[in-house]
Amino acid sequence: MRFRKLKQMKKQIKQHKSELQSEVTYARYTDRIKAFITDMFMIYAPILYIITYVFLGGKEDFQASQLAPLVGVSIYGFIYAILLTKLAQTPGKKAYIIKVVDVKTHKNISFFQALWRFIAFLITATTLLGLFLPFYRKDKRALHDLMAGTVVINEKII
Numbered sequence: 001m002r003f004r005k006l007k008q009m010k011k012q013i014k015q016h017k018s019e020l021q022s023e024v025t026y027a028r029y030t031d032r033i034k035a036f037i038t039d040m041f042m043i044y045a046p047i048l049y050i051i052t053y054v055f056l057g058g059k060e061d062f063q064a065s066q067l068a069p070l071v072g073v074s075i076y077g078f079i080y081a082i083l084l085t086k087l088a089q090t091p092g093k094k095a096y097i098i099k100v101v102d103v104k105t106h107k108n109i110s111f112f113q114a115l116w117r118f119i120a121f122l123i124t125a126t127t128l129l130g131l132f133l134p135f136y137r138k139d140k141r142a143l144h145d146l147m148a149g150t151v152v153i154n155e156k157i158i
Contacts, residue, residue: 024106026139026153027152032098037092038091039091044076056068077118077122078115082111086108088100098152098153099152100117100152101151103145106151114148116147117144117148120144121144124144130142131143133146
């Protein structure tokens, strides 16, 4: 009797997982790239402008500083992590109707998971290897998504 119940429960869990996966449509990689470029203009460019012209004397001081670009990337990463934690979207992802969610639960990710995803993206982008990974995967996850346990999906419009 116990074995049958256990087998039925496993079957129900497997069926529930397949239903959950069938409901999800993965975001196209081109949409992810466009969202990234949009975020660079909407979030990162103003940060660099403020650092350059408000806190430093101008372009020459920014170019001479080694700390300024690091501060700019750090602020951008912090804002990025907060947006992914609270909304599961950045402005660019919202424009292309995509969300970053946990791969197992399809819920919003934690702040540290979002921050780790950003750091992993920086590592992946420097090697370029992980950025080509979505072309070979059905779930279109890049290396930083694999490292952070996230997936980028299309947002459901009701």
